Amino acid sequence: MSKVYFDDVVNAVENLVHACSSLTPSCESALACALKAETNANARFALETVVSNNELAKRENLPVCQDTGMAVFFVEYGQEVNFVGGDFEDAINEGVRRGYKKYGYRASVLNPINRKNTGDNTPAIVHTRIVKGADVKISFMAKGFGSENMSKLYMLTPSKGIDGVKNAVLDAVKQAGSNPCPPIVVGVGIGGTAEKAMQIAKEELLRDVGEQNKDRVLADLEKELLESINALEIGAQGFGGNNTALAVHIGKYPTHISALPVAVNIQCHAVRCASCRLEGKA
């Protein structure tokens, strides 16, 4: 049986969270593309600022945004891997603790009842899936809450059909308006149960911005929704113009005969993600 060690996960996570100091390459390209096409003067200023801000953050190793998020992880854990040296989620949290401290990222996590800050941005949110194989893939997303607060869940009835799905996504984006730091990436989960739909919507935000959906029906739906969303003219920072969203990413899962769940999870223009694979050792 292959082994993955506690310290290897801690070190890997400490490195992954450094993603807070640069935008992903696909996000950079999407913003550059948006700026090229933008004609609204205020929106152009907003896009120029976020593009130059990313260059500054990379050059001087600074956080892109002061909201370095809640640390969200999606883990694909190979079932042939024996984890050695402690509790797996403890290792993730220790990596978050060390990384956020090392890079001076914000401690934004607190007790929801008494609002007392935990002081080290833990605990992280960890979604683990057991998969085939002898390695562990860890994907990290720094999720800011200006956008997370705009999440919506629509438990539609089946009669609403695909038009209902489109209306739900547009409604979520309209209600979010200028708040989630547009241009946004819109993660959508269709089907499953309430929590499954939300999880899909979140996981879709890990895709490279604008990456073609492998499912042709969903790819067409993404394209149509992106056009409808950009026609809303909320624009960069809510200043108007035709860059309300950089991309729409949709995932689906079978659902119950009684239901049509639609979850929307919004990502701000500062996409900060990274992933790594830990090979099991003999």
Add this chain to the structure above:
Amino acid sequence: MKTLSLPISKDDLKALKAGDFVLLNGRLLTGRDAAHKRMTEGLKDDKLPFDINGQTIFYVGPCFKDGKITACGPTTAMRMDAYSPALYDAGIVATIGKGDRAKEVYDSIVKNGGVYFVAIGGAGATYGKAVKSFETVAYDDLGTEAVYAFDVKDFPVIVAIDGDGNSIFQK
């Protein structure tokens, strides 16, 4: 591009129009959700630990490293809407955040002759560069959510809501 000194004078306030690009210089106070809750409680009890009269409040929870601010972009202003009218009434003249405000805040800005500026959300590193020094003013236990005084130089903002209630947001 206009340049303004903080605290903003009454004449300067009156001259600001929605859409104006402004560079701010001088002393800003910071405060976000937790500080706003305490400030409004403090107002009721007449126990505010600092003078807010004529002040500008920047909605931010900064990142710090080695005693310096590394990133400090604006947070979503909407979350402060519940507190802002009372604070404009009590003497603040300007707020800085991101995103549109509730009708109650528009009304309060018009009534008090105030202003709401926006900074560009997600550009934290850029705004960090405009902060020359800072000190803790109140609520130290709140960490990033404490009230800090920032000494800023050429801090770029846009007038989002002016004293006549005009706005740059797409309606």
